[in-house]
Amino acid sequence: MLKLRLSRGGSKKRPVYKVVVADSRFPRDGRFIEKVGFFNPLLPKDKKERVGLEAERIKYWLGQGAKPTTRVARILGENDLIPMPAAGNNPNKAVPKKERNKKEEDGSEAPKAPAAEAAPAAEAPKEEAPKAEAAPAAEAPKEEAPAEEKK
Incomplete structure (x- = not known):
């Protein structure tokens, strides 16, 4: 290269x-x-x-x-030969501890927003779950009835 x-x-x-x-x-x-x-x-x-x-x-x-x-x-x-690079974008440069802690704090805030988005997704299966429970309950007596008829 x-x-x-x-x-x-x-x-x-x-x-x-x-x-x-x-x-x-x-x-x-x-x-x-x-x-x-x-x-x-x-x-x-x-x-x-x-x-x-x-x-x-x-x-x-x-x-x-x-x-x-x-x-x-x-x-x-x-010298205007290329666009001026953005300051602070050197991946090889060591990051001071204070800045690293700030980035970690910023990083901890970022997952909070997706967690809030995940909560409505978690609520949606709960709504479906009672429907699924209701269906087997309706089917259960039908299964028991034929078993009682055999006796």
């Missing part, structure tokens, strides 16, 4: 990244297919030299099925 991702360069505590197209099985800083840009996180966000992208090549690789990582998707979104 092809990925658009960052490959780290630079020295210790002075990172500079290349935006590359690579097979997902290749190491992060290893072999890649093509370099399509760079990213320097140490420069201020308003500097033009912070990000450099080859838009045509990136669009080509996206058309070939390459998937950007979350960080690269954000960089591409900021």
Whole structure:
């Protein structure tokens, strides 16, 4: 699977990244297919030299099925090459305990509504059950009557 991702360069505590197209099985800083840009996180966000992208090549690789990582998707979104991804949709990122508890509480509220829907469904069989009981009761005397006649 092809990925658009960052490959780290630079020295210790002075990172500079290349935006590359690579097979997902290749190491992060290893072999890649093509370099399509760079990213320097140490420069201020308003500097033009912070990000450099080859838009045509990136669009080509996206058309070939390459998937950007979350960080690269954000960089591409900021440069209007793809729609800006929604914040907080990274399945690989750890969720803080407080947020996890909130989600569990939200999750506990969601089943309450289907349980309320299930209650009317449970009431419907109760209405049918007396009808079913009434029918065997009517049939029971008919069965007993022939048995009494035999005596």
